[in-house]
Amino acid sequence: MSPAPRPSGTIRLARWFQMHPAQANAADEPLLHGLLLDPEVDPRTIERASWSAIRETCRLPAPDAAPEAVAAWLEGDRFALDLLHSTQLTLLEIERPLTRLRRWLLLESRRAAWPAVCDALIAQAAHHGGTWLFAPDEADALAGAPDFAPAYLPPPPGMATPDYTDPVTRAVAAQYSDWPYPVWQRAMTAPSERLSGIRTRMGAAPLPANARLLVAGCGTGREAQRLAMSAPEASVTGIDLSSASLAWARAHCDAPNLTLERRDLHTAPEIGPFDHIASSGVLHHLPDPESGWAALTEALAPGGTMRIMLYSRIARLQVQAARRLIADLIDRPVTADLIRQVRARIIAADFQPIIDSVSFYSMGGIHDLLLHRHEDPFDLPRIGRALDRFGLELLGFSLPGREATAAYRAAHSGDPAVRDLAALHAWERGHPRLFNGMYDFWCTRRT
Structure with missing residues (x-):
């Protein structure tokens, strides 16, 4: 297969690397390092491509390399250190030697010789939250190494359990109070992702002046920040159940047109109407997803749009x-x-x-x-029934990447907008991992 063509533009290029990490090569390292340090780029988008570029230089230690050799490599590798400081590592092949290195630094008391490595491991732990595995002898040794303990067990958020009355709602809120998710560093949006332009391309009504937008279940705020950046002329409200997630959001969101509020999305009609509502990965965690969707529909202004993202039963x-x-x-x-x-x-x-x-x-x-306390994934027929029930018109699905979109359109030339649910359902059955990242679709009120 020939390499996918690379786009121009910083953000579009970062997204390209996110979709094609294996196509990064040694010559891309300066470009990727620049993207990593660019304040407009979300470092998560280029993390796997960056490790691919480092791998292609042949300077990664062998899988069975001695910890001291791994330390010597990492201490002098500015790009790898910056990656560990900037964003979460998501490759087990890199994590494994670093986990062995961390053990060696702790048990052999070699930390003083490798200060940059120790700092990077502590920074990385803040990103992963303490997921890396360790043995009982390491746990015992941490008491004698308080300076290095954060490389194993970073401080937890420590938020109180919320006081919601519904048991499922309370359990879900408590989960995100324990571990806010997702943890992110920078929001990123391109000119092509401006909300007004997307609505026009989807065939929806233009965004009105003084538009009001809602992110229902904003979590740690990344989507709310991105939406506020993509519609600077609008006012954006983000609501969520979790105090800990909202605390993270308030610490990381800086859009002047964004307001964050602790609120159950079932109460959205009380603060509506909204000209656009986004809800990503939220409804399927409700005790009754359709009741939450109904509340959001009630909060939607005439001519308003919704962007909904839901777990796929097939992909799950x-x-x-x-x-x-x-x-x-x-x-x-x-x-x-x-x-x-x-x-x-x-x-x-x-x-x-x-x-x-x-x-x-x-x-x-x-x-x-x-380990989520509750989830109720959808399939496309269920989405179709909900759209009919709530009087919503499907504007189209976003498929994951240009290649997936092109493949579907080539097989379904009569559905360029990707809104034939029967055809898409049949296509998903033949491509069961198509919606690993959730169904992602837009709809509007029927007129």
Whole structure:
């Protein structure tokens, strides 16, 4: 297969590397290092491509290299150090030698000789939250190395459990209070992602003056920040159940047109109407997803648009298979130790569909992926029934990447907008990993 053509523009290029990390090569290292340090670029988008470029230089230590050799490489590798400081590592092949290195630094008391390495491991732990595995002798040794303990166990958020009355709502809110998710560094949006332009391309009404936008279930604020950046002329409100997630959002969101509020999305009509509502990965965690969707529809202004993202039942089959591997752990109280046990079980089974997921590399990610208190995934017929029930018109689906979109359109020339649910349902059955990243679609009120 020939390499995918590279786009121009900083943000479009970063997104290209996110979709094609294996196509990064040694010659790309200066470009990727520049993108990593660019304040307009989300470093998560180029993390895997960056490690691919480093790998292509042949300077990565061998998998069985001695820890001292790994330390010598890392101490002098500015790009690798910057990667570990800037964003979460999501490749097990890199994590494994670094985990052995961390053990050696702790148990052999060699930390003073490798200060840059120690600082990078501590910074990386703040990103992954303490997911890397360690043995009992390491846990015992941490008491004598308080300066290095954060490389193993970074401080938790320590937020109180919310006081919601519905048991599922309370459990979900408590989960994100324990481990806010997702943890992010920079929001990123390109000119082509301006909300007004997307609505026009989708065939929706123009965004009105003084538009009001809602992010229902804003979590740690990344989507709310991006939406506020993509519609600077509008006022954006982000709501969420979790105090800890909102605290993270307030610390990281700086858009002047964004307001954050702790609120259940079922109460959205009380603060509406809104000209656009976004809800990403939220409705399927509700006790009754359709009731939450109905509340958002009630909060939608005439001519308003919705962008909804939902788990696919078909794509989640691999998650269900992974859960069978950890069936004896699922009903236990979720602690950091339990999450590490889950992770160890998946690694031992070499279950690649989960190991390949970026969610596998942080505490909040594993909790959300494999141990969530409640989820109710959708399929396309169910989405169709909900659209009919709520009087919503489907504007179209966003497929993951240009290649996936081109393949679907080539097979369905009569559906360029990707809104034929029957055709898309048949296509998904033949491509069961198509919506690993969730269904992503736009809709509007029927006129």
